Amino acid sequence: MNTAPPEAVSHQALQALLNASQEGLLLLHFQQDTSDWLILHANTAAQQITGLGGLSGQSFKAVFPISESDVARIAQGAELVVGSYHLTVQPLEDHTLTVVCRPHEAPLEHVFEQTDSFLRIYDQDGRCTYASPSVQRLLGYTSEELLALKPEALVHPEDHRLIRSEHDINLQAVDLGEEFPFEYRMLNHAGEVRWVSSRSRKVVKSSGVTEYHLTTCDVTSRKHAELEAQERQERYAALLNLTYHFETVNDPDDLAIGALQAVLPLTEYKYGAYIKFVGQQAVVLWDSGGADSQLNHELKAMAQRINKIRFLLMFRKLGPQLYQAGSTSALDQMLGNPALWASFGVLPIHGNGEVLGFLLLGAPTRMTASDSTHKLLTVVSERVSLTFGRLVDVANLSRAREETLRAMGLVLEYRDFETKGHTERVTELAGRLGKRLNVTPEEMDDLRLGAYLHDVGKVAISDMVLLKPGKLTDEERKHIQEHPQVGYHLLQGIPTLRPSVLDVVLYHQERWNGTGYPEGLSGKSIPYLARIFAVVDVYDALTSDRPYKKAFTWQAACEILEKEAGTFLDPEIAREFINMITEAHSDEALEHLNPAE
Numbered sequence: 033m034n035t036a037p038p039e040a041v042s043h044q045a046l047q048a049l050l051n052a053s054q055e056g057l058l059l060l061h062f063q064q065d066t067s068d069w070l071i072l073h074a075n076t077a078a079q080q081i082t083g084l085g086g087l088s089g090q091s092f093k094a095v096f097p098i099s100e101s102d103v104a105r106i107a108q109g110a111e112l113v114v115g116s117y118h119l120t121v122q123p124l125e126d127h128t129l130t131v132v133c134r135p136h137e138a139p140l141e142h143v144f145e146q147t148d149s150f151l152r153i154y155d156q157d158g159r160c161t162y163a164s165p166s167v168q169r170l171l172g173y174t175s176e177e178l179l180a181l182k183p184e185a186l187v188h189p190e191d192h193r194l195i196r197s198e199h200d201i202n203l204q205a206v207d208l209g210e211e212f213p214f215e216y217r218m219l220n221h222a223g224e225v226r227w228v229s230s231r232s233r234k235v236v237k238s239s240g241v242t243e244y245h246l247t248t249c250d251v252t253s254r255k256h257a258e259l260e261a262q263e264r265q266e267r268y269a270a271l272l273n274l275t276y277h278f279e280t281v282n283d284p285d286d287l288a289i290g291a292l293q294a295v296l297p298l299t300e301y302k303y304g305a306y307i308k309f310v311g312q313q314a315v316v317l318w319d320s321g322g323a324d325s326q327l328n329h330e331l332k333a334m335a336q337r338i339n340k341i342r343f344l345l346m347f348r349k350l351g352p353q354l355y356q357a358g359s360t361s362a363l364d365q366m367l368g369n370p371a372l373w374a375s376f377g378v379l380p381i382h383g384n385g386e387v388l389g390f391l392l393l394g395a396p397t398r399m400t401a402s403d404s405t406h407k408l409l410t411v412v413s414e415r416v417s418l419t420f421g422r423l424v425d426v427a428n429l430s431r432a433r434e435e436t437l438r439a440m441g442l443v444l445e446y447r448d449f450e451t452k453g454h455t456e457r458v459t460e461l462a463g464r465l466g467k468r469l470n471v472t473p474e475e476m477d478d479l480r481l482g483a484y485l486h487d488v489g490k491v492a493i494s495d496m497v498l499l500k501p502g503k504l505t506d507e508e509r510k511h512i513q514e515h516p517q518v519g520y521h522l523l524q525g526i527p528t529l530r531p532s533v534l535d536v537v538l539y540h541q542e543r544w545n546g547t548g549y550p551e552g553l554s555g556k557s558i559p560y561l562a563r564i565f566a567v568v569d570v571y572d573a574l575t576s577d578r579p580y581k582k583a584f585t586w587q588a589a590c591e592i593l594e595k596e597a598g599t600f601l602d603p604e605i606a607r608e609f610i611n612m613i614t615e616a617h618s619d620e621a622l623e624h625l626n627p628a629e
Contacts, residue, residue, distance in 0.1 A: 172221030482536025489519025
């Protein structure tokens with residue numbers, strides 16, 4: 033059977049009296065049937081302290097989980113610490129108790145001395161009012177020294193842009209809670225960088241005053257491990273990209289530039305350049321500063337001070353060579369600006385025993401590159417030199433091949449002097465037309481080689497037919513019309529000639545309406561490059577003297593091409609060629625009227 037509570041004070045009057053207090057106050061009444069104390073009244077301060085609304089009518093043990101022994105002794109009054117609360121219990125009369133509830137402020141020094149953390153408490157105006165002594169173990173400051181510092185003085189300058197100051201994190205209008213950690217860098221008393229993780233929490237005291245508690249722990253070891261793992265991953269990815277770059281690039285200069293762009297961010301150096309030797313002179317082909325930067329101007333001036341012989345005298349090793357300003361007077365003189373090259377590295381590029389150029393890396397501060405950087409640069413230097421030398425060899429072979437094939441195409445010009453220059457002219461015109469038609473670089477190479485070789489089959493035609501000034505007989509004409517097939521059979525055994533080159537040789541005499549030779553192809557069944565070259569070949573034939581005719585003017589030749597467009601020649605290609613020739617002659621006319629002064 034429950035004991036009824038006293039009725040001397042009305043519920044409303046009692047609640048008003050309790051709410052007037054700045055401390056958390058509760059009125060309890062004992063329930064015999066449950067052996068528990070029921071909360072009759074709770075003031076506003078108690079609800080703020082506990083963060084719970086509607087305390088009235090709830091079980092005291094449910095809100096403050098105390099032991100059974102504490103339940104037995106609170107009837108006579110007691111001082112209890114329950115969780116984060118300090119409770120002062122006083123008996124009022126039989127079966128009725130008053131409870132003063134305060135936040136339990138445990139000795140913070142003791143709490144944080146047991147952890148790898150420290151606590152700062154800020155008031156609503158952003159002033160640090162408390163710093164746990166454990167801060168001295170982590171940052172080297174005493175509590176008093178920390179209180180005298182502005183919060184932003186502790187934050188690494190590069191991280192101001194992330195959090196601006198700890199005020200912006202601490203003084204949030206809403207409670208960020210314990211689930212909002214943020215990582216940044218702090219500077220300890222010795223100026224060393226420490227990575228920390230902080231959590232901010234808004235706390236309302238029993239007096240109604242708001243505080244901001246900032247718990248900070250040192251995560252430097254873990255952060256360094258993460259950064260090292262990230263750096264290893266980035267280096268591994270860069271090496272994979274470099275390997276792909278080495279295998280796919282075809283131009284030696286693109287190889288060197290791409291390698292430098294990939295490796296520079298993975299080193300301590302801030303800028304770099306690729307310098308190539310053209311003959312004996314150094315030429316700057318790329319730098320990370322841009323065309324009009326101070327770095328670019330400094331490098332161009334440096335290139336004027338160095339040649340291959342001087343470079344070989346200063347840099348005798350093949351691998352990367354790392355220096356600081358002041359190493360030797362000769363190096364300082366070569367670089368020219370010691371502030372720009374306080375630290376620098378030189379990676380010579382060599383092939384077949386010859387230095388071909390070098391990569392230059394620099395930084396404006398004196399520093400020693402790490403072992404991992406030195407190893408990375410060694411790998412890059414070796415791979416660039418090896419691949420660079422191979423590409424130079426391939427380029428030399430390609431040039432030699434092209435010159436050989438060009439010589440084959442010129443053979444006819446020594447047999448028939450009146451067609452001298454034909455091979456060079458049609459090759460140049462075919463290149464210009466191919467560019468206007470946006471053919472691919474590979475197609476452009478094939479078109480050029482096809483132009484060199486298109487008439488090579490005429491070596492099998494006798495001089496009596498080839499140089500005959502009069503009209504050809506049907507048999508002689510048939511003999512000449514065999515030259516595309518003869519040329520094709522002569523060249524098809526050369527493995528470096530792609531099928532598109534042979535298409536130009538075999539099909540350049542085919543016609544749009546199917547009346548050409550050797551196979552009578554028509555329209556777009558004729559290979560594209562052969563259709564391009566056919567227009568160029570016809571134009572050069574029209575504008576050149578031959579044993580059987582005089583040269584037409586370019587205007588007359590273009591009129592004939594216009595008539596043959598869609599009949600003998602691809603109409604789109606023919607009209608694009610006519611536009612190209614017309615524009616070129618219009619430009620020449622303007623230059624003639626307005627000669628350069």
